[in-house]
Amino acid sequence: VTATExxxxxxxxxxxxxxxxxxxxxxxxxxxxxWRGVLAAAxxxxxxxxxxxxxxxxxxxxxxxxxxxWSFLPAGVYPRYLVVNADEGEPSTFKDRMLLERxxxxxxxxxxxxxxxxxxxxxxxxxxGEFALGYERLVRARDDAVAKGxxxxxxxxxxxxxxxxxxxxxxxxxxxxxxxxxxxxxGERGMPRIRPPFPAIEGLYAKPTVxxxxxxxxxxxxxxxxGGEEYAKLGVGRSTGTRIFSVSGHVRRPxxxxxxxxxxxxxxxxxxxxxxxxxxxxxxxxxxxASSQWLTGRxxxxxxxxxxxxxxxxxxxxxxxxxxxxxxxTTDPLLVAWRLAKFFAHESCGKCTPCREGTxxxxxxxxxxxxxxxxxxxxxxxxxxxDNISPGLDAPFTQxxxxxxxxxxxxxxxxxxxxxxxxVLARAGAAV
Amino acid sequence: xxxDARLARAREIVAxxxxxxxxxxxxxxxxxxxxxxxxxxxxxxxxxxxxVTAAEVQGTVSFxxxxxxxxxxxxxxxxxxxxxxxxxxxxxxLEHLETRYADDDDVTVEEVECIAACGGAPAMQVNYEYxxxxxxxxxxxxxxxxxxxxxxxxxxxxxxx
Numbered sequence: 001v002t003a004t005e006x007x008x009x010x011x012x013x014x015x016x017x018x019x020x021x022x023x024x025x026x027x028x029x030x031x032x033x034x035w036r037g038v039l040a041a042a043x044x045x046x047x048x049x050x051x052x053x054x055x056x057x058x059x060x061x062x063x064x065x066x067x068x069x070w071s072f073l074p075a076g077v078y079p080r081y082l083v084v085n086a087d088e089g090e091p092s093t094f095k096d097r098m099l100l101e102r103x104x105x106x107x108x109x110x111x112x113x114x115x116x117x118x119x120x121x122x123x124x125x126x127x128x129g130e131f132a133l134g135y136e137r138l139v140r141a142r143d144d145a146v147a148k149g150x151x152x153x154x155x156x157x158x159x160x161x162x163x164x165x166x167x168x169x170x171x172x173x174x175x176x177x178x179x180x181x182x183x184x185x186x187g188e189r190g191m192p193r194i195r196p197p198f199p200a201i202e203g204l205y206a207k208p209t210v211x212x213x214x215x216x217x218x219x220x221x222x223x224x225x226x227g228g229e230e231y232a233k234l235g236v237g238r239s240t241g242t243r244i245f246s247v248s249g250h251v252r253r254p255x256x257x258x259x260x261x262x263x264x265x266x267x268x269x270x271x272x273x274x275x276x277x278x279x280x281x282x283x284x285x286x287x288x289x290a291s292s293q294w295l296t297g298r299x300x301x302x303x304x305x306x307x308x309x310x311x312x313x314x315x316x317x318x319x320x321x322x323x324x325x326x327x328x329x330t331t332d333p334l335l336v337a338w339r340l341a342k343f344f345a346h347e348s349c350g351k352c353t354p355c356r357e358g359t360x361x362x363x364x365x366x367x368x369x370x371x372x373x374x375x376x377x378x379x380x381x382x383x384x385x386x387d388n389i390s391p392g393l394d395a396p397f398t399q400x401x402x403x404x405x406x407x408x409x410x411x412x413x414x415x416x417x418x419x420x421x422x423x424v425l426a427r428a429g430a431a432v
Numbered sequence: 433x434x435x436d437a438r439l440a441r442a443r444e445i446v447a448x449x450x451x452x453x454x455x456x457x458x459x460x461x462x463x464x465x466x467x468x469x470x471x472x473x474x475x476x477x478x479x480x481x482x483x484v485t486a487a488e489v490q491g492t493v494s495f496x497x498x499x500x501x502x503x504x505x506x507x508x509x510x511x512x513x514x515x516x517x518x519x520x521x522x523x524x525x526l527e528h529l530e531t532r533y534a535d536d537d538d539v540t541v542e543e544v545e546c547i548a549a550c551g552g553a554p555a556m557q558v559n560y561e562y563x564x565x566x567x568x569x570x571x572x573x574x575x576x577x578x579x580x581x582x583x584x585x586x587x588x589x590x591x592x593x
Contacts, residue, residue: 131560186454187454187492
């Protein structure tokens with residue numbers, strides 16, 4: 001299988017492996033050119049229009065159209081804030097960490113362009129606490145950009161002010177959920193807020209707020225440079241452009257790969273990531289981070305395109321955060337499901353009862369099933385608990401909880417039920 | 433209590449936010465950088481700096497796994513066992529290090545959730561510095577290198593020193 005990457009957002013970090021994160025290295029490869037152009041044109045609405053034409057959808061997980069998210073800000077209400085979600089925690093996702101560590105100026109340029117487009121003078125970057133190096137390099141990049149007049153007061157003599165505060169989290173997956181992130185940034189426990197009001201109306205400090213992901217913002221300089229229409233020629237359907245996929249597990253070459261949307265999972269896994277080690281078969285894979293339902297080694301799954309809408313409508317899975325975990329035929333799906341359940345039980349913030357209690361139940365029942373202690377009706381019990389969190393148990397998710405963490409914990413249960421039901425029943429019965 | 437330099441830094445941090453309370457997490461990191469864990473005295477001092485009660489600071493910081501509210505080793509070894517590391521040897525590394533350093537006050541070994549190093553799994557962090565493509569022996573060598581001073585450790589909150 002031949003397949004190649006399309007490097008746009010990952011261009012600089014590949015071209016300049018020794019200094020892509022420094023101001024000199026970034027400036028020598030075109031950083032802030034788009035930002036200078038935006039300031040010179042002095043047309044914020046024009047930037048919004050280009051982003052709309054590009055079809056750009058959020059790269060954090062939900063895939064919401066970026067320009068539409070911006071458009072919800074109420075006219076004439078200031079101050080308004082831009083908050084960058086750099087709290088990457090979705091298991092097996094490692095693209096934003098790479099962008100922070102190896103191209104922080106690209107992110108800052110995207111922040112500047114977005115802030116200018118929406119009329120914001122104070123932006124916050126919420127960096128996952130564990131990203132020590134990424135935080136360090138982003139702070140340095142911010143300071144260097146301010147010293148160069150590219151950020152800060154009266155940017156490049158334009159009269160536009162933009163202050164960027166780099167904030168460190170402290171270890172909580174839930175803070176990747178945008179309202180929990182806002183709570184955390186306000187110095188609270190990171191628990192999601194009930195919507196409405198949506199952050200665009202009442203977000204950080206009860207002011208209009210846009211929360212955008214690192215990769216989303218890192219794409220903006222390229223949309224400005226290429227033009228929205230040109231960018232939209234890449235990709236497929238409503239999944240325009242490129243995305244960075246974090247491929248991991250039993251593949252020969254795990255890593256981050258930027259590919260044009262529309263490529264098949266097979267091309268990504270076999271062509272780019274080198275295929276499954278020791279020429280084994282794919283037993284199953286998780287196509288969009290731990291929160292997604294699973295797919296299997298069947299041709300119809302492997303040949304499916306990286307198209308957010310197609311995979312959602314056809315298989316009820318999501319491209320989510322762009323993490324693709326590949327498991328070969330030696331893998332015990334019950335063990336993987338249990339470990340995912342343990343993760344969600346640990347990370348449930350405890351605000352909503354169905355999630356707080358349900359994730360614990362799912363973890364305990366999957367533990368005993370995976371460890372030879374299962375009971376015959378355990379699968380039914382799991383589905384019943386899951387149904388209390390996500391009634392109907394299928395995509396598009398319904399939920400009895402404020403945020404999607406609870407339903408995410410049900411994805412593995414539904415996947416076991418769909419693809420490994422007989423195995424699970426056999427394991428449950430044999431152990432009685 | 434914050435030393436003079438850190439106290440000045442703490443005041444700058446508070447001033448960077450529209451509301452002082454936003455500085456709780458950054459100040460808690462700053463305190464851990466200095467003390468090696470988050471002491472009750474630091475919690476009280478942070479409360480004073482941001483204008484809330486110590487109970488409110490305690491309520492916030494207790495939500496976050498990076499804050500050590502009791503003394504820990506000067507080296508915090510965070511071993512990932514999430515679903516990529518799970519299938520390539522993460523749990524074996526955790527078990528090995530837990531046994532090896534069970535009685536070593538310098539080293540706190542903890543099991544953590546995904547640390548976004550799946551391209552180099554199995555992975556761990558030592559004071560938030562990444563170490564990837566490990567085996568139990570390699571992991572042991574890394575921790576030992578920090579203990580001997582051959583590798584320079586960040587603070588327990590991950591700040592460069």
